[in-house]
Amino acid sequence: MSELVIQRPEQVAVPVRGQVGRFPVRRIYCVGRNYADHAIEMGHDPSREPPFFFLKPADCIRLPGQEFHYPSMSSDVHFEYEQVAALGCGGRDIAAGDALSCVWGYATALDMTRRDLQAEAKALRRPWDTGKAFDGSVPISDIVPVAEIGHPSAGRVHLRVNGETRQDGDLNQMIWKTADIIAYLSSLFELFPGDLILTGTPAGVGPVNKGDHLEGSIEGIGDLSVKVV
Ligand code: MN
Numbered sequence: 001m002s003e004l005v006i007q008r009p010e011q012v013a014v015p016v017r018g019q020v021g022r023f024p025v026r027r028i029y030c031v032g033r034n035y036a037d038h039a040i041e042m043g044h045d046p047s048r049e050p051p052f053f054f055l056k057p058a059d060c061i062r063l064p065g066q067e068f069h070y071p072s073m074s075s076d077v078h079f080e081y082e083q084v085a086a087l088g089c090g091g092r093d094i095a096a097g098d099a100l101s102c103v104w105g106y107a108t109a110l111d112m113t114r115r116d117l118q119a120e121a122k123a124l125r126r127p128w129d130t131g132k133a134f135d136g137s138v139p140i141s142d143i144v145p146v147a148e149i150g151h152p153s154a155g156r157v158h159l160r161v162n163g164e165t166r167q168d169g170d171l172n173q174m175i176w177k178t179a180d181i182i183a184y185l186s187s188l189f190e191l192f193p194g195d196l197i198l199t200g201t202p203a204g205v206g207p208v209n210k211g212d213h214l215e216g217s218i219e220g221i222g223d224l225s226v227k228v229v
Pocket of ligand 1: 031032198201
């Protein structure tokens with residue numbers, strides 16, 4: 001490759017549970033309103049409309065053990081706790097029946113959201129980027145290989161804030177299952193190894209404050225512990 005004119009940006013890579021090697025991240029795709037009870041709490045009809053997507057840059061990730069820094073320009077930052085599918089292969093127009101074979105592992109992550117800026121963007125019909133894709137907006141757990149845990153289709157999705165349960169759902173409540181999401185997404189974008197997909201959040205989303213301790217767990221996948229500073 002020819003010489004670069006500035007320093008190469010660092011490759012974001014997430015630790016893998018039980019392995020020395022790390023998982024390099026290419027893109028972060030996020031699914032909106034994928035649990036009926038969350039769609040209702042956000043004021044929407046949860047009937048099975050096609051999934052919709054937004055993206056976050058890979059460097060939005062906060063690795064396990066890192067703190068979440070309360071972002072600028074917002075006074076209403078929300079947690080959304082989600083299952084993550086980490087792709088080990090990709091392609092275009094992947095059939096739903098083949099889609100899970102592209103998942104290398106799973107993780108759990110927070111889709112942190114500047115809800116006030118997102119609400120303003122919705123009202124003005126502007127993009128969601130400032131509400132969603134801010135620095136540090138994806139605190140993530142270790143990735144766990146499919147070789148160890150298979151493909152969990154059910155399991156408690158539980159988030160506590162300062163010891164108190166705030167989100168308590170189940171992976172089996174997802175409107176669009178992981179395979180459906182990959183199939184649909186691959187009709188819109190060519191997917192590649194290293195892509196992460198945040199698959200939506202159950203009900204109970206709410207604001208965080210500096211000093212809060214967020215503790216998440218998704219049964220069969222793993223845990224996440226994040227301090228808000
Ligand atoms: Mn979300």
